[in-house]
Amino acid sequence: MLPITLADQQPYPLTRLGGPEAGFVLTTANRRTPELRYRVPEHRSGDPRRWLKVVLRARVELAGDHGGRGFGAISLLTSNYSSATAEFGPVRDSNGAKKVRWTGAALHGGREVVTARQRFRIAFTNYARVQGSKPGVHTLAFRLRIDDGLRVRRVTIEPGSGLWLTRQPPQALAVASTKVIPSRPGVGQPFKIRFSIKNNGVIDSGPVSFDPLLPPAFKLRARLPQIKRIAPGRTDAADLDVVAESAGSYRIETLASSRVGQALAIARPTVVATSPTPERTARTFATLEGRNDEGGTGPIRVVLIGVAVVGVLGIGVWRRARQAR
Amino acid sequence: MTYLRHGAVGLLAIAVALAWAPGAGAVAPPHDSNLSYQRLSVGGDYFLNYDGARDGRSATRDWPVTMIFWDDASVNRVKSFYDDQRGYNRRGGYMYEGYRRRVNGVYIRPRFDGDKGKKTACDSAAQDNHFRVYGDYTDRFSDPRYGDFVVATTHIDRGEGTEPSDPCYGMKYFGFSEDVEDDMADLAKSSYTVREDHKKLYNKESLYLDTSGVDKHYWFNNGYATIVKMP
Numbered sequence: 333m334l335p336i337t338l339a340d341q342q343p344y345p346l347t348r349l350g351g352p353e354a355g356f357v358l359t360t361a362n363r364r365t366p367e368l369r370y371r372v373p374e375h376r377s378g379d380p381r382r383w384l385k386v387v388l389r390a391r392v393e394l395a396g397d398h399g400g401r402g403f404g405a406i407s408l409l410t411s412n413y414s415s416a417t418a419e420f421g422p423v424r425d426s427n428g429a430k431k432v433r434w435t436g437a438a439l440h441g442g443r444e445v446v447t448a449r450q451r452f453r454i455a456f457t458n459y460a461r462v463q464g465s466k467p468g469v470h471t472l473a474f475r476l477r478i479d480d481g482l483r484v485r486r487v488t489i490e491p492g493s494g495l496w497l498t499r500q501p502p503q504a505l506a507v508a509s510t511k512v513i514p515s516r517p518g519v520g521q522p523f524k525i526r527f528s529i530k531n532n533g534v535i536d537s538g539p540v541s542f543d544p545l546l547p548p549a550f551k552l553r554a555r556l557p558q559i560k561r562i563a564p565g566r567t568d569a570a571d572l573d574v575v576a577e578s579a580g581s582y583r584i585e586t587l588a589s590s591r592v593g594q595a596l597a598i599a600r601p602t603v604v605a606t607s608p609t610p611e612r613t614a615r616t617f618a619t620l621e622g623r624n625d626e627g628g629t630g631p632i633r634v635v636l637i638g639v640a641v642v643g644v645l646g647i648g649v650w651r652r653a654r655q656a657r
Numbered sequence: 658m659t660y661l662r663h664g665a666v667g668l669l670a671i672a673v674a675l676a677w678a679p680g681a682g683a684v685a686p687p688h689d690s691n692l693s694y695q696r697l698s699v700g701g702d703y704f705l706n707y708d709g710a711r712d713g714r715s716a717t718r719d720w721p722v723t724m725i726f727w728d729d730a731s732v733n734r735v736k737s738f739y740d741d742q743r744g745y746n747r748r749g750g751y752m753y754e755g756y757r758r759r760v761n762g763v764y765i766r767p768r769f770d771g772d773k774g775k776k777t778a779c780d781s782a783a784q785d786n787h788f789r790v791y792g793d794y795t796d797r798f799s800d801p802r803y804g805d806f807v808v809a810t811t812h813i814d815r816g817e818g819t820e821p822s823d824p825c826y827g828m829k830y831f832g833f834s835e836d837v838e839d840d841m842a843d844l845a846k847s848s849y850t851v852r853e854d855h856k857k858l859y860n861k862e863s864l865y866l867d868t869s870g871v872d873k874h875y876w877f878n879n880g881y882a883t884i885v886k887m888p
Contacts, residue, residue: 403733414729414804414888419796421733435795437731437805439700442795462698462802477729479737502700502801543755543768545692545705548716587694587703594703596694 335369335469341382344370344495349472356489358406358476367471370495374467382497384465388416388436389490390454390474395483400430402482406454407475408493410464414475418443418454421482439502440593459502460495503593504533505540508567510599518606519579522553524571525599529588531562537590542570544586549578549603562590579605690860690880692718697725697856701800705755706860708789708810711769713755720752720810721860721878723838724788727806730887732796735807736775738887739788743844745775747785754791754808756798770794776814783827784815786837808882811837832875834862842883849888854881 333350347353349368356365372384388408403421407414420434423446432450436443438458445452464470474489508528517523531537540559546552557570572586581602588595692715694703710717726735739745753769774789790809792798797805813833818825845851861880866873 403737405729405731407729417729417731417805419731419733437793437795437797437799439702439799439801442793442799444794458799459700459801461804479734543713545694545713545715548714583691585694593700596703 333369335371337371337373338384338495338497339373341497341499343387344497345387346489346491346494349494351491351494353491355491355493356474358474358487358489360476360478360484363476363478365474365489367473369469369471371469372465372467380499381501382499383501384410384460385457385496385498386410386415386460387457387493387496388418388454389492390418391488391490392420392434392452392454393485393487394432394450395485396450397483402478402480404479404482404484405477406487406489407477409471409473409475410460411470412473413461413463415460415464416456416458418456420452420454440589441591457496500533500535500592503595504531504535505537505562505588505590505593505595506530506532507588507595507597510597512599512601513571516602516604517576518604519576520606522573522575523601524573525584525586525601526569526571527557527586527588527597527599528567528569529559529562529595529597530567531564531592533592534564535592536564537562537592540568540570540588540590542572542586542588544572544584546574546584547582549576549580550574550582550584551577576601576603579603688715688718688876689862690721691715693859695722695858697727697800697806698802701803702756702793702798704791704798704808706858708752708754708791711753711771713769720789720812720834721862721880722754722808722858723811723834723878723882724809724841725803725806725856725882725884726790726809726887727800727803727884728886728888729805730797730807730885731805732772732790732792732807734887735790735809738848739775739841739844744777745786745788746778747776749774749776749787749789749814752789752810754789754810756791756793779818779823779825782815783818783825784813785817785825786840787812787814788837788841809841810834811841813837830873830875832873832877834876834878836877838878838883842885845885850886851883853883854879855884856882858882 336349351368386408390406400422405417405419408416418434418436423431423433425431431446431448433446434454436456443456476487508530511526513524542557553573553575559568559570562568584599586597692707695706696703707718707721709719751771751773753771756768770791772789772791774787776787777785779785788809788811790807792807797807811834812831814831816827816829842851842853862876862878864877866875
C-alpha cells in the first residue's frame with residue numbers, strides 16, 4: 333500500500349493510515365504491530381509551518397494476578413523512534429491499597445493517572461520525534477514492553493490512535509527581551525528585572541509562571557511574578573523585584589513556563605557599590621586544598637589583623653607613657 | 658622591655674599567620690560552574706545541571722548531572738537495569754532535581770523530583786557507588802530529538818558506617834562524580850549504546866576538596882554527561 337501523504341491540518345487515525353478497523357491487539361506473545369507508512373511533504377515557502385503530533389489511545393488489561401510488581405509500557409514508534417510512551421505498573425496508595433498508575437511524558441506536559449482498575453484506558457498526545465517528522469516516508473508502529481515480571485493479559489491499540497498535523501509549535505513561548513531597571517542598581521537598592529515573553533503559537537498561553545535561579549547575594553522582594561495569559565502572537569512582560577547584597581556582575585536565569593511551552597530568559601545585571609567597600613580579589617589558588625581559599629581578605633582575617641595592629645599600637649602607647657613617667 | 662617587644666612581634670606574627678592560613682574565612686565553595694537550566698535540544702524540556710536541596714539555590718546544590726538515559730527511558734527502567742545482579746542493592750538518602758510541575762494545566766511550585774537513588778555495597782575501602790535518577794512527575798522528561806529521557810547524578814559515599822564492624826566504617830567523605838559515571842557507563846555497555854562524555858551540561862568541577870559543609874566533598878566532573886540510549 334502506498335504511504336498516506338499528510339497534507340491537511342487534521343487527524344490521521346489508524347484507519348486512514350491503512351490500519352485495521354478494530355485497531356491492533358498486543359499480548360505477551362505478540363509485542364509489536366505491523367508498520368504503517370506515511371509521507372511528510374516538503375514545506376513550501378509561504379505556507380504556514382506545521383508540526384506533527386502523535387495520538388496514543390489504548391486499553392490495557394492486566395492479568396487478575398498481575399504479581400504486584402514490575403512495569404510495562406506501550407510505545408508509539410515513528411520511524412522506529414519512540415514518540416509517545418505510556419508506562420504503567422502496580423503501586424500502593426497512602427492507605428496501602430493496591431492501585432495501578434500510568435504515566436505518559438510529553439513536551440511541556442504529560443499525563444499521570446492512578447486507578448483501582450485492572451482494565452484501564454490510556455490517552456495522551458505528544459509531538460513526534462524529529463527523526464519521524466522530516467519530509468519523506470516514515471513508518472508508524474506500536475510496541476509493548478514488559479519488565480520485572482508484570483503480567484499483562486492484553487493491550488488494544490484503539491483505531492483513534494495515529495497522527496495529527498498542527499500549526500501549534502512544540503515550544504510556543506519565546507523571550508522578546510530582558511531589561512534591568514534601573515540599569516545599574518546599587519547594593520541594597522531594590523530593582524526590577526523585566527522579562528518580555530512572546531507567544532508564537534496559535535493558542536492562548538494560559539498562565540505563565542517564572543522560576544528564577546538567584547545568586548546567594550540576591551533576595552526576592554515580592555512574590556514570583558506571573559502573567560495571566562498571552563494571546564497568540566502577542567507579547568507581555570513581568571517584573572522580578574529583587575535586591576542585591578553585594579556588588580558585582582551577575583547572571584540570572586529565569587524559566588518561563590506555561591501549557592504551551594517554556595522559554596529561558598537570561599539577565600546580566602551589574603550591581604554597583606553604593607559606598608566604598610573593599611573589592612574581593614580573584615581566586616588565585618587552584619590546588620586540591622586551596623579552592624576554599626579565595627586569596628582575599630575575608631572577615632576573619634580582617635578581625636585578626638585588626639587585633640594585632642591594635643595590640644602593637646597599644647603596647648607602643650603604654651611604653652611611651654611609662655617612659656614619660 | 659625586651660619581653661614586651663617580643664610579645665608584640667609574636668602576637669602580630671600569630672595573627673598574620675592565622676589570617677593567611679588556607680581556608681580561613683572560607684564560607685561557601687567556589688564552584689567552577691553555575692547552577693543553570695539545560696536542555697538536550699531545541700524544544701525539549703529544561704532541567705537543572707545539579708541536584709540538591711528542594712529550593713533550587715546555588716548554595717545548596719549536591720552533585721552534578723553526569724548521565725542521561727534517552728530514547729525511551731524512565732526512572733523505572735534505569736533502576737531496573739542497575740539492579741541487585743549489577744551490584745546496586747541499597748538505597749540512599751533523598752535529594753531533589755529541579756523541573757516544572759503542572760497541575761490542571763497550570764505550572765505550579767514546587768518543581769522538584771526527589772529520589773533516594775540506588776547504591777552498591779561498600780567495598781574493601783569502605784566506599785560505595787551511589788546514583789540518583791530524576792524525571793518530572795511522569796518519571797521522565799521529553800525532548801523532540803532525544804525522546805523520553807531521565808538525568809542522573811553520581812558520586813562515591815565513603816565511611817558512612819557508624820560501627821567498626823560495619824564494612825562502610827572508615828574516614829568519611831563523598832564525591833568523585835566522574836569516577837562513578839565511568840563505572841556505570843561500563844555496566845551499561847553490555848546492553849545499550851553508550852557515548853561517554855558526550856553532552857556538555859556546563860557543570861565542570863575540577864578536582865578540589867570542599868570542607869565548607871559538615872562532611873568533606875571532593876568535587877570532580879568534566880562537565881560532559883555520558884548518554885545511554887535505551888530503545
